[in-house]
Amino acid sequence: MGAPTLFTHTNPTTTTPFLSQPIEVCVGSLHNIPLGEGRAYRVGSETIAVFRQRNGKVFAIQNECPHRGGPLSEGILGAGSVICPFHAWKVNVETGECVSDPCTLRTYPVRLDGESIYLKVEA
Amino acid sequence: MNPQQNSRPYSNSERKQKIVVIGNGMAGARAAEEILSRQRDTVEVVIFGDEPYGNYNRILLSNVLTGSQDAKSIFLNPLSWYVENDVTLHAGVRVTAIDRENRRVCGTNGVSETYDTLLFATGSRPFVPPVEGVDKGGVFVFRTIDDCAHIADWAKNCETAVVLGGGLLGLEAARGLLTHGVDVTVLEAAPYLMPQQLDVEGGKILAQTMEAMGVRVLTSAKSVKVVGSSDVEGVLLADGTTLQCDMLVISCGIRANLELARESGLQTERGILVDDQMRTADPNVFAVGECVQHRGATYGLVAPLYEQARVVADVITGVNPNAGYHGSRLATKLKVMGVELASMGRMADAQQGDEIVTYSEPGHGVYKKIIVRGDKIVAGCLLGETDTASALMSLYEKNDDCPVRRADMLFGKASQAGGDDILTLADDALLCSCNQVTKAKVIEVIGQGKTSVLSIGGCTKAGTGCGGCRGLVQQCIEAFAGNVAPDPSANWYVPGVPMSKPELVAAIQAKGLKSVSAVYQALAGGKDDPASKPGLASLLKSLWHDEYIDERDSRYINDRVHANIQKDATFSVIPRMFGGITSADELRRIADVADKYNVPMVKVTGGQRIDLLGVKKEDLPAIWNELGMPSGHAYTKAFRTCKTCVGTEFCRYGVGDSTTLGVKFEKRFQGVEFPHKLKMAVSGCPRNCAEATVKDIGVVAIETGWEIVIGGAAGSRVRAADLLARVGTHDEAIRIVGRFMQYYRENAKYMERTAAFVERLGIEPIRDVIVNDTEGIGERLDREIQAAVDAYIDPWSEANEPVHPKQFNALIPLEPVLATSKR
Numbered sequence: 001m002g003a004p005t006l007f008t009h010t011n012p013t014t015t016t017p018f019l020s021q022p023i024e025v026c027v028g029s030l031h032n033i034p035l036g037e038g039r040a041y042r043v044g045s046e047t048i049a050v051f052r053q054r055n056g057k058v059f060a061i062q063n064e065c066p067h068r069g070g071p072l073s074e075g076i077l078g079a080g081s082v083i084c085p086f087h088a089w090k091v092n093v094e095t096g097e098c099v100s101d102p103c104t105l106r107t108y109p110v111r112l113d114g115e116s117i118y119l120k121v122e123a
Numbered sequence: 124m125n126p127q128q129n130s131r132p133y134s135n136s137e138r139k140q141k142i143v144v145i146g147n148g149m150a151g152a153r154a155a156e157e158i159l160s161r162q163r164d165t166v167e168v169v170i171f172g173d174e175p176y177g178n179y180n181r182i183l184l185s186n187v188l189t190g191s192q193d194a195k196s197i198f199l200n201p202l203s204w205y206v207e208n209d210v211t212l213h214a215g216v217r218v219t220a221i222d223r224e225n226r227r228v229c230g231t232n233g234v235s236e237t238y239d240t241l242l243f244a245t246g247s248r249p250f251v252p253p254v255e256g257v258d259k260g261g262v263f264v265f266r267t268i269d270d271c272a273h274i275a276d277w278a279k280n281c282e283t284a285v286v287l288g289g290g291l292l293g294l295e296a297a298r299g300l301l302t303h304g305v306d307v308t309v310l311e312a313a314p315y316l317m318p319q320q321l322d323v324e325g326g327k328i329l330a331q332t333m334e335a336m337g338v339r340v341l342t343s344a345k346s347v348k349v350v351g352s353s354d355v356e357g358v359l360l361a362d363g364t365t366l367q368c369d370m371l372v373i374s375c376g377i378r379a380n381l382e383l384a385r386e387s388g389l390q391t392e393r394g395i396l397v398d399d400q401m402r403t404a405d406p407n408v409f410a411v412g413e414c415v416q417h418r419g420a421t422y423g424l425v426a427p428l429y430e431q432a433r434v435v436a437d438v439i440t441g442v443n444p445n446a447g448y449h450g451s452r453l454a455t456k457l458k459v460m461g462v463e464l465a466s467m468g469r470m471a472d473a474q475q476g477d478e479i480v481t482y483s484e485p486g487h488g489v490y491k492k493i494i495v496r497g498d499k500i501v502a503g504c505l506l507g508e509t510d511t512a513s514a515l516m517s518l519y520e521k522n523d524d525c526p527v528r529r530a531d532m533l534f535g536k537a538s539q540a541g542g543d544d545i546l547t548l549a550d551d552a553l554l555c556s557c558n559q560v561t562k563a564k565v566i567e568v569i570g571q572g573k574t575s576v577l578s579i580g581g582c583t584k585a586g587t588g589c590g591g592c593r594g595l596v597q598q599c600i601e602a603f604a605g606n607v608a609p610d611p612s613a614n615w616y617v618p619g620v621p622m623s624k625p626e627l628v629a630a631i632q633a634k635g636l637k638s639v640s641a642v643y644q645a646l647a648g649g650k651d652d653p654a655s656k657p658g659l660a661s662l663l664k665s666l667w668h669d670e671y672i673d674e675r676d677s678r679y680i681n682d683r684v685h686a687n688i689q690k691d692a693t694f695s696v697i698p699r700m701f702g703g704i705t706s707a708d709e710l711r712r713i714a715d716v717a718d719k720y721n722v723p724m725v726k727v728t729g730g731q732r733i734d735l736l737g738v739k740k741e742d743l744p745a746i747w748n749e750l751g752m753p754s755g756h757a758y759t760k761a762f763r764t765c766k767t768c769v770g771t772e773f774c775r776y777g778v779g780d781s782t783t784l785g786v787k788f789e790k791r792f793q794g795v796e797f798p799h800k801l802k803m804a805v806s807g808c809p810r811n812c813a814e815a816t817v818k819d820i821g822v823v824a825i826e827t828g829w830e831i832v833i834g835g836a837a838g839s840r841v842r843a844a845d846l847l848a849r850v851g852t853h854d855e856a857i858r859i860v861g862r863f864m865q866y867y868r869e870n871a872k873y874m875e876r877t878a879a880f881v882e883r884l885g886i887e888p889i890r891d892v893i894v895n896d897t898e899g900i901g902e903r904l905d906r907e908i909q910a911a912v913d914a915y916i917d918p919w920s921e922a923n924e925p926v927h928p929k930q931f932n933a934l935i936p937l938e939p940v941l942a943t944s945k946r
């Protein structure tokens with residue numbers, strides 16, 4: 001166990017510089033994501049959760065839960081937040097703010113072009 | 124960190140009083156809370172804490188060590204509290220020097236802060252006796268969250284442990300180690316356990332109780348050396364014997380952390396010396412908590428330090444500069460090894476001529492002793508039975524006269540005389556001694572509409588210390604909340620829709636709402652609260668059956684992919700093995716699947732079947748197909764397993780065919796959903812090898828047929844099931860069981876297991892409805908459960924007909940051609 005893993009937060013401010021400047025990446029069709037759910041995508045060295053809310057809004061956020069690394073893309077989505085499937089921490093998918101703990105997750109601007117989802121990933 | 128960054132801009136021209144607290148433990152953080160509750164606008168609070176966390180409830184570390192509580196659940200002030208209250212916390216920073224002349228404290232990492240007022244709350248540390256070898260690996264103390272983690276970690280590879288010190292903490296450490304499967308011996312130098320609180324006889328009785336629980340106790344044992352090469356291998360005792368052990372926990376008392384105060388020129392003896400205002404000789408420097416020595420006394424319990432925190436806050440903020448702390452008469456309920464113990468004063472203070480009232484029942488671990496001097500209680504202990512504790516502690520703390528009939532102090536409920544009956548308890552009696560909350564205070568907030576133990580704790584702090592008083596608070600609610608309007612949201616079925624279950628059901632039916640999103644649109648202004656989705660889905664499905672519009676995003680991940688998510692985001696697959704019976708052919712298929720898909724673990728579960736753990740989400744459909752067995756529903760709120768024993772088929776004691784009946788149950792009810800999971804078992808005779816009496820529904824063969832029991836549990840709380848009915852045949856058993864199932868489906872709250880359900884309704888009323896059909900709904904219940912049985916579809920059939928093409932994808936590969944464009 002060592003130091004209790006409970007308190008090791010994945011530091012949200014360390015971005016992995018896999019690209020030197022902001023670029024847009026197409027991650028594919030909206031219809032790959034069931035309505036109201038999320039799915040994960042691997043872009044460079046990042047795993048990004050993309051959510052398709054019932055009201056049509058699409059959000060992209062780091063997939064890793066700041067608590068113990070649960071996959072947020074498998075969580076329950078609604079009212080702009082996702083609940084982690086592991087221990088129910090709640091994260092605002094729009095701002096990246098974690099409601100259960102004072103920290104902020106990486107978010108990625110989303111642009112829809114027809115059915116295609118584009119994410120802006122920054123270095 | 125740059126210290127300049129920490130001084131925040133002042134909103135008005137007047138400078139705020141800056142209070143720096145050293146120590147972010149139970150006293151320091153509480154003092155900060157008390158200060159802020161008095162003066163939020165004119166003070167700025169900065170706290171240094173050596174431990175890199177927020178403030179947690181140290182008392183509950185014992186529960187963390189036993190695993191009965193998660194470390195996360197014991198936080199009193201999580202990091203967010205500091206942010207919300209504008210308190211600067213230097214977590215993980217130790218103060219190393221104080222310059223009182225320039226009013227500045229310096230900490231590690233170059234952090235420094237100036238102050239107007241300084242508050243020491245440095246607490247204490249475990250005393251480690253200067254015995255040779257205590258620096259070896261595997262030697263621990265027990266004080267912090269990190270200590271807990273290290274002890275638990277080391278215990279994993281240990282068989283034997285020694286705890287040095289038989290006081291409260293030593294015994295709690297021993298209990299904690301026991302739950303890690305380690306053989307524990309407690310060494311106490313005094314001739315009996317808990318020499319602070321007990322006397323010889325009480326200590327011996329406690330030792331017996333502990334031995335019965337599996338902890339070895341050696342008293343009058345002086346250790347002279349820790350032996351071993353680099354790690355501890357044993358403890359050498361003064362009598363020349365060596366006790367082998369793989370780890371050693373030292374719990375020999377505490378020493379105040381006073382060095383920093385002493386180095387900065389403040390007066391110290393056993394603690395930092397303070398006056399009745401908790402002030403040191405320097406008028407700008409105060410101290411509270413275990414690091415303090417007040418009127419010659421130091422304290423090692425939370426109640427006095429909470430009182431000190433109130434006084435210091437009154438004085439520092441100027442709300443009441445004359446507030447005074449006058450010392451505490453220590454009375455506490457302790458929680459040793461699950462043994463009940465209340466203690467006040469010190470037994471050793473008995474003098475000649477004192478009146479001694481005792482009762483001793485060693486066979487049952489009960490020992491009670493009160494020392495009375497001139498009608499006042501000097502000291503007392505209640506071991507093994509504490510029903511009179513609150514009344515007695517109240518007498519002691521207020522220094523009131525004891526009852527003329529002394530026996531009233533010792534005996535509670537059985538004799539109906541003076542026990543902790545909430546109605547007879549005086550209004551100013553303390554319910555919560557950790558936080559000094561009186562019965563009157565609790566009744567007052569009940570009057571304001573707080574009607575749950577949690578919400579009462581929220582505004583009075585009752586029950587948030589050691590938790591020992593929660594039962595009394597509950598009794599208070601039951602006795603006094605009769606006509607109080609409770610917090611409305613406490614009755615909402617889910618947090619996101621402001622309606623009780625009956626209101627919600629009525630609205631859903633009136634408006635014909637058949638999907639979760641329709642409910643949000645019609646009843647919650649379109650706000651689709653994610654936390655409420657599964658509860659709503661469960662309710663809608665039970666109301667509309669096949670008319671229900673199933674939106675998969677309302678399901679928890681387990682129910683979207685019909686498998687249980689694991690800590691590494693893989694899944695587990697548990698196929699059905701009806702009644703725990705399998706065949707060579709099934710086992711062969713399981714083995715083939717395990718090989719082909721590199722399943723990391725194949726495990727026999729506690730539910731008499733086989734679990735394939737560590738399966739990739741993408742492999743689930745293929746595995747289900749190749750197993751050719753139906754889903755075991757181990758991931759959802761539905762019928763789980765029916766365990767069986769071999770019964771009359773093979774067992775020489777069997778009086779009923781338990782395997783056949785168990786298989787019938789499981790075939791019939793598989794897949795039926797409930798408010799929570801539901802487990803069954805059938806035993807072939809009252810020896811009950813299938814453990815039917817701790818299942819949600821159990822069936823036990825007797826000479827004349829079958830006994831049906833309900834409401835058993837064997838999880839975090841064990842509850843023996845209650846007898847519902849005796850029947851003659853398999854068919855009758857199936858009918859009664861099905862009837863109860865439907866009744867539970869209709870009347871339980873979401874996530875209420877049968878144990879809680881049966882306790883809430885009572886077994887008699889349930890029996891009336893199910894067996895005697897007093898409400899005349901028996902046949903309807905039978906029909907409804909039959910409909911649920913008929914609607915069964917194996918969810919694993921989605922292997923071939925997924926509801927969405929990407930249902931079983933965790934990661935979606937990017938499109939082959941990356942359409943990237945610079946912007």
Ligand code: SRM
Nearest residue numbers: 687688689695727728729730731732757836837838839840
């Ligand atoms: C696999 C199994 C342990 C094993 O290796 O044997 C197991 C595994 C889990 N149990 Fe269990 N329980 C298993 C038998 C039990 C039993 C024993 C039994 O069924 O006879 C009990 C006590 C009986 C009872 O239910 O009263 C049991 C009481 C619980 C509880 C209830 C705690 C409580 O508050 O009383 C939970 C938590 C819950 O339901 O909320 C739980 C929750 C869990 C979860 C689902 C935790 C979770 O949400 O991830 C575990 C899934 C592990 C995983 O990653 O797949 N498990 N669990 C057993 C599967 C049995 C099966 O074949 O279906």
Ligand SMILES: Cc1cc2nc3c(=O)[nH]c(=O)nc-3n(C[C@H](O)[C@H](O)[C@H](O)COP(=O)(O)OP(=O)(O)OC[C@H]3O[C@@H](n4cnc5c(N)ncnc54)[C@H](O)[C@@H]3O)c2cc1C
Nearest residue numbers: 146148149150173181182217218245246412413423424425
């Ligand atoms: C396992 C266990 C069980 C207990 N059970 C009970 C019980 O049932 N009932 C009861 O009443 N009491 C119980 N206690 C005692 C109770 O926890 C203490 O009385 C209480 O925590 C003391 O509070 P404190 O703030 O004075 O000290 P602490 O809680 O120890 O806090 C002091 C803090 O100051 C920090 N610190 C010290 N020096 C510095 C420095 N120079 N710079 C920065 N930070 C510093 C320390 O790291 C620590 O975090 C128990 C204690 C333990 C360990």
Ligand code: SF4
Nearest residue numbers: 190690728729838839
């Ligand atoms: S399987 Fe059950 S007992 Fe074991 S760790 Fe998981 S929830 Fe706890």
Ligand code: FES
Nearest residue numbers: 065068070084087
């Ligand atoms: S990993 Fe624990 S809540 Fe997300």
